[in-house]
Amino acid sequence: MARIEIEKKVLSENEKIAARLRQQFSSSGVTVLNLVSSPGSGKTSLLERTLGALAEVIPMALVAGDVQTDNDAKRLEAAGGQIVRPIITGGACHLDAAMVEKSLTEIDLNQIRLLFIENVGNLVCPSSYDLGEDQKVVLISTTEGDDKPQKYPSMFRRSSTLVINKIDLLDYTDFSMESARSNALSINGKLSVHEVSCRTGTGLDGWYAWLTELVARKNPDPKHIEENHRL
Amino acid sequence: MHELSIAESIISTVRNEMKLNGYTTVSEIGLRIGEMTDIVEDSLRFGLDALTKGTSLEGVEVKIETVPLQGKCEQCQREFRIVEFKFVCPDCQGVAIEVILGKELDISYLEVEIDTTQEA
Numbered sequence: 533m534a535r536i537e538i539e540k541k542v543l544s545e546n547e548k549i550a551a552r553l554r555q556q557f558s559s560s561g562v563t564v565l566n567l568v569s570s571p572g573s574g575k576t577s578l579l580e581r582t583l584g585a586l587a588e589v590i591p592m593a594l595v596a597g598d599v600q601t602d603n604d605a606k607r608l609e610a611a612g613g614q615i616v617r618p619i620i621t622g623g624a625c626h627l628d629a630a631m632v633e634k635s636l637t638e639i640d641l642n643q644i645r646l647l648f649i650e651n652v653g654n655l656v657c658p659s660s661y662d663l664g665e666d667q668k669v670v671l672i673s674t675t676e677g678d679d680k681p682q683k684y685p686s687m688f689r690r691s692s693t694l695v696i697n698k699i700d701l702l703d704y705t706d707f708s709m710e711s712a713r714s715n716a717l718s719i720n721g722k723l724s725v726h727e728v729s730c731r732t733g734t735g736l737d738g739w740y741a742w743l744t745e746l747v748a749r750k751n752p753d754p755k756h757i758e759e760n761h762r763l
Numbered sequence: 764m765h766e767l768s769i770a771e772s773i774i775s776t777v778r779n780e781m782k783l784n785g786y787t788t789v790s791e792i793g794l795r796i797g798e799m800t801d802i803v804e805d806s807l808r809f810g811l812d813a814l815t816k817g818t819s820l821e822g823v824e825v826k827i828e829t830v831p832l833q834g835k836c837e838q839c840q841r842e843f844r845i846v847e848f849k850f851v852c853p854d855c856q857g858v859a860i861e862v863i864l865g866k867e868l869d870i871s872y873l874e875v876e877i878d879t880t881q882e883a
Contacts, residue, residue, distance in 0.1 A: 533790060533874055533875065533876060534874070534875055534876075534877060535872050535873070535874050535875075536780075536784075536786075536872060536873050536874075536875055537871065537872045538780055538870055538871070538872060538873055539869060539870075539871060539872075540776050540780070540869065540870045541868065541869055542769060542772045542773055542776065542794075542868045542869060542870060543769075543772060543868060544776070545772065545775075546772075624768065625765055626765055626768070628768070656765065656801050657765030657768075657801075659801060660765060660769075660800060660801070660868070661765075682848070684801075685799075685848035686799050686800070686801050689799065689848070689850070689862070717858065718849055718850065718851060718858070719848055719849075719850055720850065721850065721851075721857075721858025721859055721860070722858075722859060
């Protein structure tokens, strides 16, 4: 018997594919957001709203992951999504980079500026899998506990932006906005926070402005996309 | 329950190493797992057992070294152990904290039997 030091990353295969995706996204100037939350926090609602407000201005594609059904993908198409790809994981609790790469084979990245990846509703497993995104956006809602960040610290740590949804229901729940914010910021002081209601539209203007700026920062030359559109 | 996917990745990496290097038997797998990976050790062991049952890796010993979360304050450079996921510098109360240890998810070593006939 001999001990062989191998020093291999368990997720090296995923990281290899994620690096390849990141390179493609970067050369096409596409901003990529990996949207994560518990089931029912409002990922699909946020995307429906975002499509309604920005689809005409920012050419975007959406990849919607679910354990079963393509219901979310259908909702996003109905909301005006021109390019929507469902990923049915068939049991897996997270998306991995290989699934995303496969779903992108028919998407021309030069035709879009923004790609949303709606992950499977789960605050644990998706945190370990890099999908080549620019950042993770984590969503919670006021009908959940304001201690969600404490319960799932890795996800809040690995995300760059926090969206707190359903603020129209604040009066009917015990959710404290102040606690939620301070809980999240004690885990990740660099989180930018948006408070929104996807039902009433409150706060969404700030979210749209933030998205628009993010997209412009990654690909500052709008001609890039216009030229590609002409091709 | 992504431990099953993680277990699959571990086993395929080990099998690959066996094939590439001509190891006939692997009796022990050494893992290094950071505190921030959300891996439940029991679930991972369950996954590894289930996936190796009836294969040449059945009964393989799995040793897990857990790496505690360690941060570095970007403001005052103090390095400290992060307890209960409080990412706040104990000295200057800064909240810009870089994680320097605790994200590991590595196979550090294998205890193997090498096929010497192949080398000769």
